[in-house]
Amino acid sequence: MFPKKTLLSSAAIVAVTLLMSSCSAGGGSEGGSPAQSPESPVSVNIEPAGGTGVNPTTPIVVKVSNGKLTDVTVTNAVKGTTVSGQLSADGLSWTSTEPLGYGSTYKVVAQAVGGNGKPIEQHSQLSTLSPRLQASPDLVPAPAAVASTGVGVGQPIVFSFSEPVKNRAEVEKRLSVESTPRQEGSWYWMDDQHVHYRPKVYWQPGTVLKVTAKVYGADFGNGVYGATDRTETYKVHDSWIARADGNTEQMQIFHNGRSVKSMPISMGKDSTPTHAGPHVVSDKQESTVMDSCTYGLCPPAPGAYRTTEKWAVRISNDGEFVHENPASVGAQGSANVSHGCINLNAANAEWFFHTMGLGDVVEVTNSGGPQLPVWDVYGDWSKSWQDWRSGSAIK
Structure with a gap:
């Protein structure tokens, strides 16, 4: 018979062994991390974590560990309006789904419940930036x-x-x-x-x-x-492209690539040549006042003018239009006599006005003029594709 003291020591050893077995068997998750205990405290994290100068497009994100979110409210401190948000299906996170306002303060209240059933409430506050x-x-x-x-x-x-x-x-x-x-x-x-x-x-x-x-x-x-x-x-x-040629003094109109009309024209004379290259229609007026003073040539200077013209289709901001000009009908088809516009007779000008629309193209060749500048309303097509791409800020 063993001594009583020895029996007690053996029992203690068995008890410790059983306790160690019960802790290790099924007590950890994959990877060896311990399982969350119902008694572990709930932790709620709110981002951005307070402060000022927050960009209003930065989402507010609330996350919880060792528990679940039950409600999150984000309120504009002055207006009292609430910010929309979405709670995840597992209840572990909430994310705002609309931007905040500039120069505003928001109060965040997050409510959660732990594994032990005890509720908690977490508060935070942040302010967004105010642009100049x-x-x-x-x-x-x-x-x-x-x-x-x-x-x-x-x-x-x-x-x-x-x-x-x-x-x-x-x-x-x-x-x-x-x-x-x-x-x-x-x-x-x-x-x-x-x-x-x-x-x-x-x-x-x-x-x-x-x-x-x-x-x-x-x-x-x-x-x-x-x-x-x-x-x-x-x-x-549909594609509408007009091609005005200073050599032939004709303008051909193409609809979806097919020639549908040709008309005699008079473009800018040698001292005021029409810009070369693709132009784009940017405006139309049934009648408009054309005044040389708009580009610095005012009476009594030679060549100054102020006239009202009909069926005016603007193709640049440099005073270039396709329009009717009864005074140049005799020269249309044979000579360039305008101040830079493309002159037509009454019937052709009215047809052109009602046919061509915003964004349609007038390509000018053999005018004797310089290339339409890229900055002149829609001089965009004067640039090669390589040069055009170099105008991007993203390299």
């Missing part, structure tokens, strides 16, 4: 103006920002043109407020263009931030 100025992404042409007619195959897409853009690459990354069918295209910055998009070659007739600017929250530089996002859709109508 906000820049609006205006579109040219205005989508409403061409909703029923569509645009021509030469129409560039233009964003005109209400404030200068210093961080061009940052803003350009947030701009997109999705074409259906797909066509290669690129952006070109004309200046700090205007960026144009055109394809490598003219748009295909019937193309649908989805244009997007996700610039809300974008840092334009110098304290300027994007005012709002914008998405618009354009449709490209």
